[in-house]
Amino acid sequence: MRKGLNMNQFSDWEVGEDYELVKILGSGSYGQVASAVFKPNGKKVAIKKMDGVFDDEVDCKRILREVTLLRRLKHPYVVELFDLIEPKDHSNFDTLYVVLELAESDLKKVIKSAIHLQLKHIQLVVYNLFCAVRYLHSANVLHRDLKPANILVNEDCSVKICDFGLARSIAGVESASLLLNASKRFVNNDDEEMKTDDNHEDVQFKNVEPAQMHHQDQSNKQLQEEIKSTAEQSEQDKRKEMTKRLIKTKDLRKNMKRELTGHVVTRWYRAPELILLEKEYGPAIDVWSVGCIFAELLGMMKESAPTYLDRRPLFPGKSCFPLSPEKNPSAEKSGFPFSTNDQLAVIFEVIGSPNEEDKSFVTDSKAVEYLQAFPKREKVDLSTIYPGAGEEAIDLLHKILVFNPYFRISIDDCLEHTFFKKLRKPEKEQTSTESIAFDWEKEHLDKAKLRAYFIDEIMHFKAAKNMQ
Template sequence: MNNTNSSVKDNNINENKKKKYDTNKNVKEKNEKIDIKKALIKNVKVPDNYEIKHLIGKGSYGFVYLAYDHNAKKSVAIKKINRMFEDLVDCKRILREITILNRLKSPYIIGLHDLIIPEDLLTFDEIYIVLEIADSDLKKLFRTPIFLSEAHVKTILYNLLLGEKFIHESGIIHRDLKPANCLLNQDCSVKICDFGLARTINTDKDTHIVNDLEEKEENEKPGPHNKNLCKQLTSHVVTRWYRAPELILLQENYTHAIDIWSTGCIFAELLNMIENHQNDATERFPLFPGSSCFPLSPDRNSKKVHEKSNRDQLNIIFNVMGTPTEEDLQSIDKEEVIKYIKLFPPRKGISLKDKYHCISDDGIDLLESMLKFNAKKRITIDEALEHKYLYDIRKKDLENFDTKKIILPFDDWMTLTETQLRYIFLKEIQSFHSDLIIPSEFLIHENNFYNNS
């Protein structure tokens, strides 16, 4: 009896010790997280007029902070890019985004507010980009349990199209339109962001986008400058679910139409936000949620790729939209690609009208027009803005932009050295801080690569 009581007592003591240990462990972990957040904020080196509030995002590039600019009397987002010269491919993408945003001024594009002067102009390895801030983005919206009215959907879509029109008229293809890159405010205004993969199409070379060579992303080893990079048509343009067929198939001379396809995919997700289309918010999915892109891999002729049940991106598109017609196949410039597509079992696809039954035939027509396999048949930005579905919310006066073709200060097809990249970064920073004097070490190289126009 005494042994039993002693055993129970010991068990209670051990259980209490375990609870106390678990509690202390949880408190310790919580405190560690708080300490890390404090350290991340403390490590931000910006001028005194910027008051860092808290961390709002992080990624492979670095961190994003909410801050208050006491000079401008408004909240801003500050993106801190770390170790920016470790990989010159990624570094050039950062530079491309900065140079494009510094030249694109529109209510429909995220505003570049400031570039912070680095502490050491010769050896800096991080940069602080100060950006306009928005309430949310479409990716976050799609994950919420709220529902939208059709008027909301139309307004958001229309504002997104206005932003695209401005971008395209400025001579730019965004190439990475997806919900996360469409910032959203409570008034349904949209601001397009993230131009790291964008391209200008203003020169003779630009019109032949077969020359759109980007350093290969897959199978790269991290390390200084990635010198052994293999060049090919970009394989990582646009998140897979929003990628146009011509990008999946590595077609040459693709156009603004790739952005239209991405917009159609986003439009479909907006329609999922209407309660009568999907009353369970947890069941909302992208229209083409593929899990791979086999045409970009060595397995391109594997039989498994062409089975209807396969989750390959192109297969998912064909399941929804149907396989392309013979006429559509003739728009493809590579015979091997045509042969590859013909290996897919023919199918008609689904009825988008049945899927999105609460919107008018005009709405379905607009959606289908954006998702044409044949890019030449895909609706244009102007045609989309003029479409009957948007008649009741259209404001023609908003569609007249005074745009200028964007010319980047560097050749986007040129491989830039670290020294050249540093110089262009400093030139962009100088556009915000005219008193900045660029070290003479950089100036001797200027005429070899820098475009002052």
């Protein structure tokens, strides 16, 4: 132990000879996190100590899911799991030590700090975040709890998605199939056609006279307007087709067995389909959450908020009916408790009230009645909230914050958006080589079975160390 440290804070920690504990970084319902040094190579790490791992079966399965996922996920923007420290007693241990990558900060702390961000910083953070989420989805993994506190960040704007306690593999989950297959759905696909190569612009117009250049420029503008008009018409047609499909499959989707938990994602970052308890949800819930984080980062620009005290999340709901309703609602509409601070009410104040086409994915008749109880709201131009963001950022944000998940922009289309045009790097956009699934996901696991699965995970790391 290093000099000057309070040794009592680590009196009940058992991390073995390889690790030197440095200081407590934080604590919560899960346990504690400390910084440490891996003595064989001097690498700085974070160790999460979780007590009473087997006290609750649901929580225990979440921890098992997290460590199993992290061992198999390999991406520069997903936090790396270095080790699971082997317990002395394989049969009776109830504390788990998880050794993770150490980062400088997280987005929640950054947002609460006095610093301002420039648009180029926000672009890079959000691009890196989309790359990480795309990788997760390619492995059939939904994070299901993306929020600023779960995004570790370094000074170079690299991100590390962490806290996979609510993450879930959706490989083989029937109710997620339609959403999984709905990639590249309802977005103008003219971006690729309209791209220009800045490096060759001088060559392209080198031998053109000024008058010809003006004519060429006018022709290009006219062509772009025609392409945009055609694309918008195409988008409307696609929406109509998808709406017909959703109406046709409504009973089928309504009667599906619920295979995914509904009460996931922290309230302010929770997508409408989760709020409405839809059985069928997929990658679009993570896209919505990233959009909420994106908006919060735009709020860090000086043009958006003069001081850090003026910053706020985009959708700061204080209740969420029916998952976590307000305890003493002051009003009632159409038989439902109503509050202007309810999560959906706060969302509609920004994105506007959904029309019949927007609501076509909703399967529960009570949920439809609930939606009709909300007062009519018009969509807000997000550039009025984030005046320094620029046209491309606002366009992307509008396409992300879409009520109907089938109309929401996909991860692939987010990455192809012109907002990220100058940042894209193929090596960052790698996809997973495997679809991750767990044999034990639908099993009833008693403590003995759960311990056995944890020991199996621990032995993977022990075997890897023995091979070094």
